Amino acid sequence: MTTTKFLRKVAALSAAVGLAAGALGFAAPAALAGPSDYPDHSVELIVPYQPGGGTDALARAFADASRKHMSQSIVIVNRPGAGGAIGWNEVIHSRPDGYKLAVLTVELLTLPHLGLAKFNYDDFQPIAQLNADPAAITVKADAPWNTVEEFLAAAKKKPDEMRVGNSGTGSIWHLAAAALEDKTGAKFNHIPFQGAGPAVLALLGGHIDAVAVSPAEVSNYVQAGKLKMLVVMADQRLKAFDKVPTAKERGIDLTIGTWRGLGAPKNTPPEVMAKLREITAKTAAEPLMREVMDKQNLGYVYTDGAVFKDTLAKDNVYFKQLITKLNIKP
Template identity: 45%
Template sequence: MNRSVFVRAALGAVALAFAMDGAMASDYPNRPIELLVPYAVGGGTDAVGRAFADAAGRYLANGMIVVNRPGAAGAIGHSEGARAPADGYKLTMVTPEINLAYLQGIGKARPADFTFIARLNIDPIVLIVPANSPFKTVQDVLAKAKTKPGEVALANSGKGATYHLAAVALEEKTGLSFNNIPYIGAGPEMTAILGNQVEGGFATTGEAGTYVKTGKFRLLGVMAPERLKEFPDVPTFKEQGVDLQLGTWRALAAPKGTPPAVIAKLKEVVAKVVQEPRYQQFFTQQYLGMVYEDGDKLPAELEREFKFYSDIVTKLQLK
């Protein structure tokens, strides 16, 4: 085949691929879309996922269905989402554990396995205890850990997950040790704290805020640069002598290779959802930090986050 024939054939193949993508997009979606949540029912990621799916269903003829795939610090759900057919019918609510699980040898999925549509939420991590706890401040927890090393039972949403990282980062910062107890998600973790099965735990206000406002939990500290406007009386960790800032986020993503026309349609849906007063009110009522960031901006940021977490995982010997 001479060069001109080869070029014409290559251009023809590209044109055919675009035509097929266009045909797929024009018919998309013609069945329900699955939204994988890599954690158990009841946690912040589940809440964000269900709020989005409910709202998105008003703009999708066949709706959106939430499917929970908890376990292995989100690695099970992230891996399933990454391996899904790149046709836009199985999306994933991706979280920072996509990097953390990989760095710790728990999971194989990477951010590069996805095409990000939009980031929907960002929250700082907080330390909570049952309302009847003797702990009133972060320093109270640290004081007991000094006298009883390794005995203060603090829950997290799974070994290797962001909330577990918050616990071990606090240990590294203070030179103390806790009895870190993992659950398969923040939902089961909240149940354990409510039942006084543990002395406290790490989460975000998305999971714990309602319990705090109704007097079931006490919020001891916020891992943020400033106090939260919803809880202005609760000091940051830095104000309490521990300069520690960590948080989590949730982003909507499709498998890598999903046709651009399909991604564009999904972005159109997101743009409509985030304008809904009902959707916005949900975040306010649940003490979740609502954001709307285009997915094209995320890969570069996740590369920086990968380096940040890589340094922490190496320093704390978490691999």
């Protein structure tokens, strides 16, 4: 067979295959959606903690409020473990296309300085900050301590026996309790959990003596009379808990807490980041978002991506110095 005849047969066979594919309903793959089409399907928002805590509540409020400003839904996915590192690593190593985002918390900064994570805040592009909350010490309603002074005196009387739960080793609530030790001379037995929600449930069950978490994460139980808050580590009393003193009012020079915001993998296209920031700004201004946050006693703070990035850089220095000063080790 000559070369010419061979090529003609190949061409005829290719045409036949093409016709058969058409008859069977096969088609060439459609072009992949680009940044200008974003979003063309649902977006995953990774919460790196268990359901039930303030971070989870914030994420769900945001997802609900975003419906007016997105053509697609935001799906909340809880990925607890390792103080938040499991969830953040998943997002960091995901395709940077805007379809997998993360709720960022202060632990993004603390874990690397404790040697518990290899990532750093530069692995994310900040979208916006949505919240800020102080730490608080909360105990069961029938606990024998009615003031922070009584609580600390009991801890000093039996060093390392006061069981104080937190949301994980190296978490901001772990650091808050450690900073309280440093300021007062008390010594706690720090009990880590995979999020504030499980820590609070352990307190309700009598398995620990106290929790160092945010007011938002205990508010429902405090209002129901099951728990009582002894002190908040804020500059001013909180509106929702105006009878609870600040640490400074009790002679303890300590202000510490968390913030929460949204982030995307660092190589996410600029067009997608611009869209995400636009959606987030509109969602943060929704009355529904504010209503849910107020109901959950989550402190509302909105800053855009540029300001949030500056906050990350500044707080990274602060927490590195704090961890070094307190000699906190996992």
